[in-house]
Amino acid sequence: MSLKASHAGVATTSDIRVRCFRRQDSDEVRDLFWLAMAIGPGSPRRIALDAALVKPAAKAAYTLILLGLSATFMAQSRATKHFGAILSLSVAVIFLGYRYLLSRSFTDLFKRWLTEDLADISSYYHMHPAGDGTEDFVASGPRGFWVVESDLPDKSGTEIVGIIALGEI
Incomplete structure (x- = not known):
């Protein structure tokens, strides 16, 4: 199978x-x-973190932080200044904590997958050597694992650009 690739x-x-x-x-x-799942552009983790920035709860947090900062720097009374500082700091900590937990939920899931099925790919997907003297593994049942590779632009070799995995249903 051979397809033409296009970049940008x-x-x-x-x-x-x-x-x-x-x-x-x-x-x-x-x-x-x-890269594809956790840290790259368009990864599920990055999409979720970016989407969280424009949710109504995030907009409410921005508003409360700004109100707190305004009170901190513009209020006349010392109590109002303290309240504004505490409000801004508290909301910022909660907002950043939420983002941390959201990010962590994705990375923990992906790390689990890395230590389960991707730790020993040939065993997890029930692959066996294709034959004597070959480096290729082939499926031995309904499971399987293949790689998608592309030539490097300078034709000096290939790189893996994707995977196809069939696991348990």
């Missing part, structure tokens, strides 16, 4: 292929998984 809307002559998993792919697969 510009067609390239790079081929994209689906091939059997090889044990030496393990680290690159795990790195790609972490």
Whole structure:
């Protein structure tokens, strides 16, 4: 199978292929998984964190922080200044704590997947060597794992750009 890839809307002559998993792919697969799911642009974690910034609760937090800061710096009474500072600080801590917990829920889930099915891919997906002297693993049942690779732009090799995994239903 060969498809033409395009980067940023510009067609390239790079081929994209689906091939059997090889044990030496393990680290690159795990790195790609972490990038795609946790830290890369468009990852579920980043999308959730970005979306949380514009939710009504976040807008209420921004308003309360600004009101607290206004009271802190513009109020005449010492008690109002203290109240404003405490309000701003409290809401900011709660807001940042929520973002931390949201981020942590994603990273904990992805770390669990990295230590379960992606820790030993060939065992988890019931793969066995394709034959003597080959590095390829093939599926031995309904489970399977393949990598999607693309030629590097300078044609010096290939890189893994995706995975196909069939696990338990």
